[in-house]
Amino acid sequence: MSESAPKPSSSVKLVLLGEAAVGKSSLVLRFVNNDFQENKEPTIGAAFLTQKCNLPSRTIKFEIWDTAGQERFASLAPMYYRNAQAALVVYDLTKPTSLVKAKHWVAELQRQASPGIVIALVGNKLDLTSDSKTADSDEEGADGEDDSGDARKVSTEEAKAYAEEESLLFFETSAKTGHNVSEVFTAIANAIPETSLKSARGAGASNTAAGRASEEQRVNLGNARESGSKDNCAC
Amino acid sequence: MGQDRQAAEAEERPPLPPRPSTSASVDPKNLQAQATTAVTPLEIQTLSFPDGSRGTFSTPGARAVSNPMDSGSSTPRRDKDSASPDNDDAASVTSFAPTMRPAADIASLLAGGLPKRSPAWNLLRTQSSNVHPFEKSQSGTPDKFDDFAREFEALPEDSGEQYGDEERLAIWKSKLKHYMIISAAGKPIWSRHGDLALINSSIGVIHTIISFYEGAKNPLQGFTAGQTRFFVLTQGSLYFVAISKLGESDSQLRFQLEALYMQILSTLTLPTLTHIFANRPSSDLRKPLQGTESLLSSLADNFTKGSPTALLGSLECLKLRKSQRHTINNTFLKHRTDKLLYGLIVADGKLVSVIRPRRHSLHPSDLQLIFNMLFEAEGVRGGGGENWIPLCLPAFNNRGYLYMYVSFLDEEGPDVKVPGQEQASPTAPGEVAMVLISAEKESFFELQQMRRDVAQQLAKSGSLAIIRAAARAGRPRVEGIAPGSHISHFLFKSRANVQYCMGSLDALFADLDERRKLMTIYHELHASVHAKLAHLKVLHSTRQDATALAWITPVFEFYCVAGPNMSRAMMTQGANKIIQWAKKEEERLFIIGGGVF
Numbered sequence: 001m002s003e004s005a006p007k008p009s010s011s012v013k014l015v016l017l018g019e020a021a022v023g024k025s026s027l028v029l030r031f032v033n034n035d036f037q038e039n040k041e042p043t044i045g046a047a048f049l050t051q052k053c054n055l056p057s058r059t060i061k062f063e064i065w066d067t068a069g070q071e072r073f074a075s076l077a078p079m080y081y082r083n084a085q086a087a088l089v090v091y092d093l094t095k096p097t098s099l100v101k102a103k104h105w106v107a108e109l110q111r112q113a114s115p116g117i118v119i120a121l122v123g124n125k126l127d128l129t130s131d132s133k134t135a136d137s138d139e140e141g142a143d144g145e146d147d148s149g150d151a152r153k154v155s156t157e158e159a160k161a162y163a164e165e166e167s168l169l170f171f172e173t174s175a176k177t178g179h180n181v182s183e184v185f186t187a188i189a190n191a192i193p194e195t196s197l198k199s200a201r202g203a204g205a206s207n208t209a210a211g212r213a214s215e216e217q218r219v220n221l222g223n224a225r226e227s228g229s230k231d232n233c234a235c
Numbered sequence: 236m237g238q239d240r241q242a243a244e245a246e247e248r249p250p251l252p253p254r255p256s257t258s259a260s261v262d263p264k265n266l267q268a269q270a271t272t273a274v275t276p277l278e279i280q281t282l283s284f285p286d287g288s289r290g291t292f293s294t295p296g297a298r299a300v301s302n303p304m305d306s307g308s309s310t311p312r313r314d315k316d317s318a319s320p321d322n323d324d325a326a327s328v329t330s331f332a333p334t335m336r337p338a339a340d341i342a343s344l345l346a347g348g349l350p351k352r353s354p355a356w357n358l359l360r361t362q363s364s365n366v367h368p369f370e371k372s373q374s375g376t377p378d379k380f381d382d383f384a385r386e387f388e389a390l391p392e393d394s395g396e397q398y399g400d401e402e403r404l405a406i407w408k409s410k411l412k413h414y415m416i417i418s419a420a421g422k423p424i425w426s427r428h429g430d431l432a433l434i435n436s437s438i439g440v441i442h443t444i445i446s447f448y449e450g451a452k453n454p455l456q457g458f459t460a461g462q463t464r465f466f467v468l469t470q471g472s473l474y475f476v477a478i479s480k481l482g483e484s485d486s487q488l489r490f491q492l493e494a495l496y497m498q499i500l501s502t503l504t505l506p507t508l509t510h511i512f513a514n515r516p517s518s519d520l521r522k523p524l525q526g527t528e529s530l531l532s533s534l535a536d537n538f539t540k541g542s543p544t545a546l547l548g549s550l551e552c553l554k555l556r557k558s559q560r561h562t563i564n565n566t567f568l569k570h571r572t573d574k575l576l577y578g579l580i581v582a583d584g585k586l587v588s589v590i591r592p593r594r595h596s597l598h599p600s601d602l603q604l605i606f607n608m609l610f611e612a613e614g615v616r617g618g619g620g621e622n623w624i625p626l627c628l629p630a631f632n633n634r635g636y637l638y639m640y641v642s643f644l645d646e647e648g649p650d651v652k653v654p655g656q657e658q659a660s661p662t663a664p665g666e667v668a669m670v671l672i673s674a675e676k677e678s679f680f681e682l683q684q685m686r687r688d689v690a691q692q693l694a695k696s697g698s699l700a701i702i703r704a705a706a707r708a709g710r711p712r713v714e715g716i717a718p719g720s721h722i723s724h725f726l727f728k729s730r731a732n733v734q735y736c737m738g739s740l741d742a743l744f745a746d747l748d749e750r751r752k753l754m755t756i757y758h759e760l761h762a763s764v765h766a767k768l769a770h771l772k773v774l775h776s777t778r779q780d781a782t783a784l785a786w787i788t789p790v791f792e793f794y795c796v797a798g799p800n801m802s803r804a805m806m807t808q809g810a811n812k813i814i815q816w817a818k819k820e821e822e823r824l825f826i827i828g829g830g831v832f
Contacts, residue, residue: 044608
């Protein structure tokens with residue numbers, strides 16, 4: 001197998017939550033494929049993707065659940081965040097209600113998700129604001145009532161203050177330009193405690209072995225996850 | 236025409252209350268009409284229709300939503316439904332004019348081909364049967380399909396300076412086909428074209444018209460204005476409206492609207508939908524349906540382009556050797572998990588393999604929704620990765636959700652090493668998807684495992700390459716099946732298998748407008764042979780730009796189109812060849828039974 005690097009590697013289950021059309025799938029698409037689609041169609045249900053993230057000390061393989069933001073899918077969310085070690089709660093910088101929704105998700109995660117879950121609050125669509133470095137705002141004619149080109153409706157200070165209060169990681173990103181996207185995932189990877197990585201794999205009986213095997217041979221991964229999820233199901 | 240009109244009027248008379256203004260003319264008209272009905276067997280039979288009072292009966296019997304064929308309503312019935320409100324002396328002939336050739340048997344046999352018959356023309360005809368249908372040089376005059384691609388363009392944005400509301404409305408009105416969904420309380424839910432703000436007043440008018448008849452306990456089914464047919468389908472608290480200038484029959488429009496209804500059910504399930512409106516009739520359904528607009532639109536566009544799947548209510552399969560399909564089925568069955576309900580392999584919207592429990596079969600209308608989601612709309616394919624989608628399959632069970640695992644199989648052979656690295660490739664031919672459906676919402680990882688095992692095995696055994704090659708090879712060409720027949724295109728439906736196959740569209744019907752003309756002919760043939768009480772088995776029709784043949788037996792339905800100069804004898808010969816071919820290749824063209832567990 002190509003995975004000959006001596007660096008330890010472990011997988012991290014990550015879930016994206018947030019209101020519809022804030023750019024969850026676009027963030028993932030930027031992170032996984034380094035790609036961006038204008039006018040992307042809404043996600044239906046949820047999409048499962050994986051991507052590796054190389055840290056100096058180890059390799060993290062993200063197993064990402066990109067969920068649909070529509071209200072009718074909300075009841076399915078617990079299934080996706082139940083065993084997650086990390087969550088990306090996304091809002092739209094140009095839409096204040098999306099931050100309200102994001103706060104709801106944060107509260108639900110703190111209440112229901114596994115304790116110690118790393119949560120990052122991410123304000124997306126930075127390219128639509130005047131403080132974006134790369135994007136030129138008059139290309140985005142469609143969204144702005146503001147002729148100044150600044151469609152920002154949620155101030156950095158407000159969101160940041162909230163994030164600090166709840167001890168969340170905080171980023172403002174643009175999936176369109178790629179600004180800050182990989183930084184979010186790297187920061188999450190760094191924030192996951194070593195112990196959590198071990199315990200995550202330890203859910204199944206054969207912890208380390210299963211973890212290694214999952215790297216080399218995807219076939220075992222499903223079983224390991226499966227038993228893990230069942231454990232949690234019972235309680 | 237005159238006869239038709241009188242017959243129609245005579246038929247409409249019974250349900251109406253006596254009106255003083257017209258009562259004077261009742262007697263003579265009735266006399267006339269009786270003579271007419273004696274001549275036209277169709278009318279008599281319509282009158283003797285068993286259920287309900289003659290003028291007001293709704294769809295007779297419990298129609299299976301599944302089967303669009305059994306409701307081929309004939310033109311007279313439509314007139315009756317539509318024209319009753321204005322059935323007074325002021326009603327013009329055009330109010331009754333059908334938007335297509337009359338669908339009755341005798342009428343349609345006579346309708347085509349009469350105009351241009353001179354000896355010289357006949358002579359010419361025998362010599363050049365290889366002229367293709369719809370050749371531009373022949374038509375000369377511009378027709379409504381010349382710019383068909385614009386049909387699918389979005390209306391200009393509201394904010395745009397260059398278009399005022401007037402212009403935008405004009406563009407909106409110029410569309411050949413509209414679909415709208417309105418709640419019974421009058422809330423607009425979805426419209427294929429135009430933002431709801433722009434067309435709000437039009438929707439209001441339509442809603443008022445429908446509610447008026449609902450209030451009178453005499454539901455409106457449709458009406459005709461000029462060349463435009465309005466068809467209304469009421470489902471619970473929802474009104475579905477199709478407005479078509481494309482000349483489909485009512486039953487065809489009904490099938491299209493039912494598919495939109497199925498899409499809504501598939502999103503919400505019937506109990507949820509009922510619950511929403513039971514609690515608050517004025518609920519705005521746009522919110523719960525949020526995100527599925529593109530699915531509705533892609534369904535609608537598919538119908539507007541002309542979809543044989545929708546027309547025939549059946550599915551298209553990928554042509555494979557019997558042994559190859561057998562291998563694929565067995566691989567699929569072997570790696571099946573207990574959680575699996577249905578398993579499908581689909582390539583380019585064509586079914587490759589199905590496995591299912593013995594007790595359950597899959598319904599074409601459900602599969603149409605799945606295929607639409609996977610191959611027409613971008614939502615699933617565009618994101619890459621694996622998808623886990625809750626959906627209701629209304630024909631299977633409209634009360635609950637199933638969970639669908641979808642994964643497009645990578646181009647680069649087995650992707651066991653780097654799952655999740657799939658590239659979001661646009662609709663390249665040869666796209667193969669695996670669809671695994673389970674009733675358990677927690678079974679994602681088991682199905683993912685199954686997908687991996689099956690994909691690995693298929694790649695190893697070479698089946699995946701075979702599937703890709705077959706998908707790339709495309710549909711069979713008529714020249715290959717019946718050389719020298721000059722038939723341009725055909726549809727063959729196997730009734731027992733509820734599947735169809737068709738000739739390649741590539742050469743002659745690659746353009747949207749050519750394809751739409753072809754599909755229009757098929758729609759007319761289909762409407763004629765499926766009209767209620769139509770007993771015809773073979774229909775040959777000639778028109779200025781094409782000839783067409785429909786042939787219906789209990790085993791198959793066959794339709795074909797050729798150039799305008801094709802003689803009937805040659806057409807029949809070619810048709811025979813194709814049908815023989817289809818029978819010989821039956822086990823390759825169609826999935827017979829599928830893998831059962």
